[in-house]
Amino acid sequence: MSATLEAIGVIRSGFEQRFGTPRQPGLVPAATAVLQLRPPYDEPAALRGLEACSHVWLLFGFHAVAARGWRPTVRPPRLGGNRRLGVFASRSPFRPNGLGLSVVRLQGLLLPPAPCGLRLADHDLLDGTPVYDIKPYLPYADAPPDAQAPAAFAAVPERLPVRFAEAVRPALAAAPAGFEALVRETLALDPRPAYRRGEHGRPHGVQLAGHEVRWMVDEGGVEVLEIRPMAR
Amino acid sequence: MSATLEAIGVIRSGFEQRFGTPRQPGLVPAATAVLQLRPPYDEPAALRGLEACSHVWLLFGFHAVAARGWRPTVRPPRLGGNRRLGVFASRSPFRPNGLGLSVVRLQGLLLPPAPCGLRLADHDLLDGTPVYDIKPYLPYADAPPDAQAPAAFAAVPERLPVRFAEAVRPALAAAPAGFEALVRETLALDPRPAYRRGEHGRPHGVQLAGHEVRWMVDEGGVEVLEIRPMAR
CATH class of the missing domain: 2.40.30.70 (YaeB-like)
Structure with missing residues (x-):
């Protein structure tokens, strides 16, 4: 078997x-x-x-x-x-x-x-x-037409608004097409583990498409603080 | 890998x-x-x-x-x-x-x-x-809402009408609950390979839920000819 x-x-x-x-x-x-x-x-x-x-x-x-x-x-x-x-x-x-x-x-x-x-x-x-x-x-x-998942499973995740700090504009402009959307859509989902979701103002880093992206969550949603191409 | x-x-x-x-x-x-x-x-x-x-x-x-x-x-x-x-x-x-x-x-x-x-x-x-x-x-x-399959893939298969010959009534009555529906739904899909789909009146056998089922396709759909419990 x-x-x-x-x-x-x-x-x-x-x-x-x-x-x-x-x-x-x-x-x-x-x-x-x-x-x-x-x-x-x-x-x-x-x-x-x-x-x-x-x-x-x-x-x-x-x-x-x-x-x-x-x-x-x-x-x-x-x-x-x-x-x-x-x-x-x-x-x-x-x-x-x-x-x-x-x-x-x-x-x-x-x-x-x-x-x-x-x-x-x-x-x-x-x-x-x-x-x-x-x-x-x-x-x-x-796609069975009558399929149902329990409510807790079924909900589409919430999305946070994402804004970019002034300092990251040059890096965004230099990044390949689609990179800004990738960052926006990824961070809107708030990748932090559930037990950190209550924390505001703490910086996090995530690697996306060859870039190191630093960001934090505050009352207004996600702010992207820094974007740096990674060394290969 | x-x-x-x-x-x-x-x-x-x-x-x-x-x-x-x-x-x-x-x-x-x-x-x-x-x-x-x-x-x-x-x-x-x-x-x-x-x-x-x-x-x-x-x-x-x-x-x-x-x-x-x-x-x-x-x-x-x-x-x-x-x-x-x-x-x-x-x-x-x-x-x-x-x-x-x-x-x-x-x-x-x-x-x-x-x-x-x-x-x-x-x-x-x-x-x-x-x-x-x-x-x-x-x-x-x-279930992506905008998913599309090509027409040839997407069609739900046709179903043939299924009738039972008089001779199989006793076997149907003796079979477990749901057996008649299983036979009906299975044979409605016409399990024959595509190159035999044009043939009418030729008997086929299929094993279903411990029974040997003989059937044929004619102009009116599927007729079930014989149902026999299989030796175990």
């Missing part, structure tokens, strides 16, 4: 650390990524027809926490971090087999002469994530 | 052969099954909170065809069996890593003193399917 998985590809994304990575797809539309296929799965034929789909499922590995194993119960951050749920009633990464599941927006296919892959957006995937399967999203099979 | 999966449980279902098993979940509401959890995953705590969910994702293995490996392109039966699609643009079981993904209706939890597990319905899972993960279905994350 065991099986071996081989990664068909790997994610290249601007989320280089768990902190700040959206906890579900669909929350940060500005988040773009590439799925690079690996031999022998990098054949254009294996993608034929996929260009017609708006969204795809990715089955992937929670590689950053794989070594930490699973626990029967978890405390999901969206339930405030103080309520224990069964691991199978959660989307926690600390689960048997460490498999993740996300529906992400397909922006296009990468085909020869480029190395084969997918251009993705609106995702929640850490850089370096190994991918084990791609499946087309089929609304008729994948 | 590889990982080992261990089955957290196994499916016990009335679909004991690939022929006749629905090709997607949600097509045969009368199909019930049990997911039996295996040690060390059979802890009630691991399921805590799941009872509030109407549907769950199952990540499973296509065990019946695992030995046959993958191919870069496939001919999905729903596209008539004559159009080649990339394997990653299909839900074909002949895929790298042989992983399946289905959202199924959760009817209840099995908890001690019973062995731990899930009671499921509306599924498409073969008896003996190894399951690698259970995740709650979260409409806000799993």
Whole structure:
């Protein structure tokens, strides 16, 4: 009753650390990524027809926490971090087999002469994530019309307003297109753990798309204090 | 870039052969099954909170065809069996890593003193399917409102009318509750391969919930000719 998985590809994304990575797809539309296929799965034929789909499922590995194993119960951050749920009633990464599941927006296919892959957006995937399967999203099979999640699960997370300090304008102007939206959408979700949500004025750092971003939360929402390209 | 999966449980279902098993979940509401959890995953705590969910994702293995490996392109039966699609643009079981993904209706939890597990319905899972993960279905994350599949993928399959020959009445009366609905919903989908869809009057057999069911298709739809409990 065991099986071996081989990664068909790997994610290249601007989320280089768990902190700040959206906890579900669909929350940060500005988040773009590439799925690079690996031999022998990098054949254009294996993608034929996929260009017609708006969204795809990715089955992937929670590689950053794989070594930490699973626990029967978890405390999901969206339930405030103080309520224990069964691991199978959660989307926690600390689960048997460490498999993740996300529906992400397909922006296009990468085909020869480029190395084969997918251009993705609106995702929640850490850089370096190994991918084990791609499946087309089929609304008729994948979205049961009468499905209900409990209220605590179902709520779309709140978003805070995000403003940029005067000092970060030059860095924003120098950053690639889409970077400002990525910062705005990521920080609007307040990536801090639930037990820090009451704290105001304390600076935090998050790495996004090759930049170190410093920010804090106050009564008015999120203020971005500093943006610095990271040394490579 | 590889990982080992261990089955957290196994499916016990009335679909004991690939022929006749629905090709997607949600097509045969009368199909019930049990997911039996295996040690060390059979802890009630691991399921805590799941009872509030109407549907769950199952990540499973296509065990019946695992030995046959993958191919870069496939001919999905729903596209008539004559159009080649990339394997990653299909839900074909002949895929790298042989992983399946289905959202199924959760009817209840099995908890001690019973062995731990899930009671499921509306599924498409073969008896003996190894399951690698259970995740709650979260409409806000799993059903992108603007998702579109190409027309050929998106259509809900047609259903044929199903009638029962006089000779099968006693067997139907003796079968367990729900069996008639299971037969009706399964055969309405016409499980024959696309290249046989034009044939009328040819008898076929399918095994369902411990019964051998003989049937044929004619101008009026499906006629069930014979129902016989199988020797165990």
